Amino acid sequence: MELYDWLLALHVLSAFAWIAALVIYSVLVAALWRTSLPSDVVRLFRVSRAGDALTAVGMIGTIVFGIWLALDEYEIWDGWIIAALALWIVAAAIGGRTGATYKVVNDRARSLVADGEDAPSSEFAALARSSRGLVLHVAGSLVTLAILVVMVYKPGA
Amino acid sequence: MEFPLLLHILGASILVGGLITALSFQLFGWARETPGGAAMLARFGFLSLLVLALPGWILMRVGAQWIWSEQGWDDVPDEPAWLDIGWMTGDFGLPLILVALILAGVGARRLRQGGGTTSGFVRGATVVTAITLIAYVVAVWAMSAKPD
Numbered sequence: 001m002e003l004y005d006w007l008l009a010l011h012v013l014s015a016f017a018w019i020a021a022l023v024i025y026s027v028l029v030a031a032l033w034r035t036s037l038p039s040d041v042v043r044l045f046r047v048s049r050a051g052d053a054l055t056a057v058g059m060i061g062t063i064v065f066g067i068w069l070a071l072d073e074y075e076i077w078d079g080w081i082i083a084a085l086a087l088w089i090v091a092a093a094i095g096g097r098t099g100a101t102y103k104v105v106n107d108r109a110r111s112l113v114a115d116g117e118d119a120p121s122s123e124f125a126a127l128a129r130s131s132r133g134l135v136l137h138v139a140g141s142l143v144t145l146a147i148l149v150v151m152v153y154k155p156g157a
Numbered sequence: 158m159e160f161p162l163l164l165h166i167l168g169a170s171i172l173v174g175g176l177i178t179a180l181s182f183q184l185f186g187w188a189r190e191t192p193g194g195a196a197m198l199a200r201f202g203f204l205s206l207l208v209l210a211l212p213g214w215i216l217m218r219v220g221a222q223w224i225w226s227e228q229g230w231d232d233v234p235d236e237p238a239w240l241d242i243g244w245m246t247g248d249f250g251l252p253l254i255l256v257a258l259i260l261a262g263v264g265a266r267r268l269r270q271g272g273g274t275t276s277g278f279v280r281g282a283t284v285v286t287a288i289t290l291i292a293y294v295v296a297v298w299a300m301s302a303k304p305d
Contacts, residue, residue: 001304009302016173016297023174024181027205035197043185043194047201050181148170152163 007069014061015148021054022141025098029137032105032128036120041109041128048102055095063088079156087147094140101133161223168216169297175209176254176290179261183283192272199265199279206258206286214254218247239299246296250289257285 024047031044066084070076105128112118179202186198221243225231230240264278 001302005302005304009298012301013294013297016170016294019170020174020177023171023209024178027178027201027209031201039191040194040197043197044201047181047185047198050177054177145167148167149163152166153159 004073007065011062011065011069014058014065017054018058018062021051021058022144024051025137029134036125037118038109038112038124039118042113045106059092080150080154084147084150087143091140091143094136094143098133098136098140101130101136158227161220161227165217165220165224168213168220172210172213172217173293175205175213176286179205179210180286180290183279183286186279187283192274195274196268199268203261203265206261210254214251221247238305239303242299243296246292250292253285253289257282257289
């Protein structure tokens with residue numbers, strides 16, 4: 001196997017880690033809409049730690065090995081590579097905002113559990129079922145799907 | 158040619174993502190939990206296998222067959238090793254997913270009905286899910302690096 005083969009494999013495995021993180025977050029977002037107890041929400045957010053680790057590995061791996069591949073095999077100024085890089089930046093920005101939105105929910109759930117107020121409440125349910133969080137998560141997932149489409153079709157290559 | 162490849166990769170991504178999600182719920186539920194918490198984590202582990210891993214496998218397999226037909230691989234006498242690894246993990250993965258699904262479903266049902274904080278069925282599902290995930294990570298490496 002040559003360097004290109006290893007770089008491609010690591011790039012693809014990183015992309016799988018990134019998409020796996022999005023799948024975990026999708027299940028958690030759906031689960032939050034069906035969960036009303038703060039202690040259950042705290043429990044769900046423990047699972048999100050796996051998603052956080054995969055996001056870090058996936059996003060760093062795709063950009064590092066992707067740029068390395070581009071320099072090794074393609075031209076970094078190819079249109080489809082520029083498009084993928086731009087979409088990566090958009091996905092990272094949206095991901096940051098999504099994380100901040102759901103961190104508020106996690107912090108509130110932890111605080112309620114710590115205060116012994118582990119009962120369903122309409123105020124907490126409204127926070128957990130944040131439409132802003134849902135919209136941001138869907139937008140981030142669509143941008144990631146767009147990156148996958150660009151990677152497969154390589155328009156202009 | 159690109160659309161079947163997109164379908165194959167998207168399906169494989171959802172499959173691997175579903176397996177990792179199920180495994181995460183199962184592993185967090187493996188540790189000591191309250192009865193309600195264990196049942197909830199077991200249920201989401203089961204649903205991740207049912208709603209994500211299984212449909213992901215179908216998409217991945219349909220895409221693979223489509224590519225196989227379009228590229229005329231059936232006319233090639235000696236298939237490369239990476240293709241053998243892909244077929245093997247693809248086809249042997251389905252029974253493993255189904256076993257994990259059944260174990261996870263029975264375990265989640267028992268935890269919901271009978272309480273308790275652990276279930277041998279869910280732990281069995283965790284082991285089978287982990288084995289299946291490892292096989293598919295190897296397959297992703299083989300399909301992308303294409304070793305001789």
